[in-house]
Structure formats: structure tokens, C-alpha cells
Amino acid sequence: MDTSDSAPRLTRRSVLESGVAAAAVLGFAGRVQAATPPAATPPALSPEAATPRLPVTLQVNGQARPLDLDPRTTLLDALRERIGLTGSKKGCDHGQCGACTVLVNGRRINACLTLAVMHEGDEIRTIEGLAEGDQLHPLQAAFVKHDGFQCGYCTPGQICSAAGMLNEAKAGWPSTVTKDLTEQVALTDAEIRERMSGNICRCSAYPNIVAAIRDAGGAATRL
Numbered sequence: 154m155d156t157s158d159s160a161p162r163l164t165r166r167s168v169l170e171s172g173v174a175a176a177a178v179l180g181f182a183g184r185v186q187a188a189t190p191p192a193a194t195p196p197a198l199s200p201e202a203a204t205p206r207l208p209v210t211l212q213v214n215g216q217a218r219p220l221d222l223d224p225r226t227t228l229l230d231a232l233r234e235r236i237g238l239t240g241s242k243k244g245c246d247h248g249q250c251g252a253c254t255v256l257v258n259g260r261r262i263n264a265c266l267t268l269a270v271m272h273e274g275d276e277i278r279t280i281e282g283l284a285e286g287d288q289l290h291p292l293q294a295a296f297v298k299h300d301g302f303q304c305g306y307c308t309p310g311q312i313c314s315a316a317g318m319l320n321e322a323k324a325g326w327p328s329t330v331t332k333d334l335t336e337q338v339a340l341t342d343a344e345i346r347e348r349m350s351g352n353i354c355r356c357s358a359y360p361n362i363v364a365a366i367r368d369a370g371g372a373a374t375r376l
């Protein structure tokens with residue numbers, strides 16, 4: 154311990170003096186804090202005001218559907234939650250299962266991966282729009298005939314995807330299993346499986362799904 158004269162010495166007087174000084178500083182800080190006005194609280198926005206809306210008219214199954222949408226609304230949510238067409242299913246909402254597949258201008262698309270406002274003027278077709286009155290689409294009839302489903306949750310997406318896929322094959326689009334790029338695409342089971350690989354069936358009804366699509370074949374290419 155340093156006991157030299159240069160070391161600070163604690164005395165009763167020095168302790169009292171430092172306590173008074175500290176109290177004075179704290180009192181001043183408190184007065185400064187009290188004098189600072191509280192930050193203004195921003196006025197609460199109603200949900201409508203907080204979220205901008207966009208007017209958009211979708212053409213769904215041949216009908217004009219005017220909507221007022223949050224621009225972040227996916228096509229799938231617009232179809233299901235706003236229009237009430239619940240045939241298109243939400244399986245993953247991440248583009249991984251194909252349950253939400255619909256046809257846009259004749260081409261298959263995952264409705265969960267696209268925004269509704271991007272499709273003004275497009276011709277959108279869902280599973281509800283495939284049949285003509287009481288006459289089932291050939292793919293729908295083939296799925297019934299071949300028992301191409303169990304729980305049925307994936308089925309609307311499977312059928313819409315198959316309709317788009319058959320058009321792609323008919324147009325000569327090759328897949329990774331197409332052997333001869335100079336010939337018309339032969340609708341083999343391998344071609345069907347590869348081209349339908351984006352549509353998952355949790356019930357594993359795949360053999361019957363492939364049989365139904367093979368059976369419907371060229372007759373279903375009218376979209």
C-alpha cells in the first residue's frame with residue numbers, strides 16, 4: 154500500500170464534498186431530462202390507409218373479376234380468398250408442390266409464385282373452368298376412369314399441369330428425357346413422369362396419374 158504523502162487521502166470532509174458534488178450533477182441531469190419534451194407518437198394508421206390498394210381486373214375462366222388488391226397478393230390468394238375459387242390448392246406456398254398450378258394464357262404456372270396484379274389482361278383458367286358445362290375435360294374424365302387420386306388435394310394442380318404439359322409436348326418442346334429432338338415428342342411414361350415432376354402427390358397416386366394422362370393424351374390438348 155502507498156502510504157506516501159503524494160497519495161490521495163480519504164477524510165470525512167473529502168467524502169462529504171464528493172457526495173454533494175455528485176448529487177448536484179445528478180440533479181442537473183434530472184432537470185435536463187424533465188425539460189426534454191417526449192417524442193411525438195405517430196398517429197395510428199388504419200389497415201386500409203397503411204396498405205396501398207391497386208384496382209385490377211382479372212379474366213378468370215372467361216369472366217371479368219374486378220378486384221381491389223394489396224399489390225403483394227399472390228395470384229393463388231386472389232383466386233382463393235378474394236374470388237372464392239378454392240379448387241386451386243395451397244400446399245407449400247413456396248413453388249415446391251404444384252398444388253396451386255393454373256393455366257395463364259394456356260401455360261401452366263404456380264399461382265403461389267406470382268402476383269395477381271401482374272396478370273391483368275391475361276386469360277387465367279383454373280380447375281373450375283376446364284369442364285364445359287356437364288362435360289368433363291378429357292383429363293378430368295381420365296383421372297376419374299383411372300382413379301388418379303386418393304385424397305384429391307393435389308388433383309386440381311395435377312390436371313391443370315397435365316393440360317399445360319400436353320400442349321408443350323404437342324408443340325414439340327423437349328424435356329431432359331426426350332431422345333430425338335427432330336421427331337414429334339412421344340408421350341412415353343418417362344416423358345409424362347419427367348414433365349409432371351413439379352407436381353407432388355403425397356398419396357403417391359403416381360402410377361394412376363401417369364395412366365390417366367397417357368390415356369387422355371392428344372384429346373386433352375385444347376387449352
Ligand code: FES
Pocket residue numbers: 242243244245246247248249250251252253254263264265266
Ligand atoms: S402451393 Fe404453389 S407450388 Fe405448392
Ligand code: FES
Pocket residue numbers: 301302303304305306307308353354355356357358
Ligand atoms: S391424391 Fe392425395 S396428394 Fe395426391
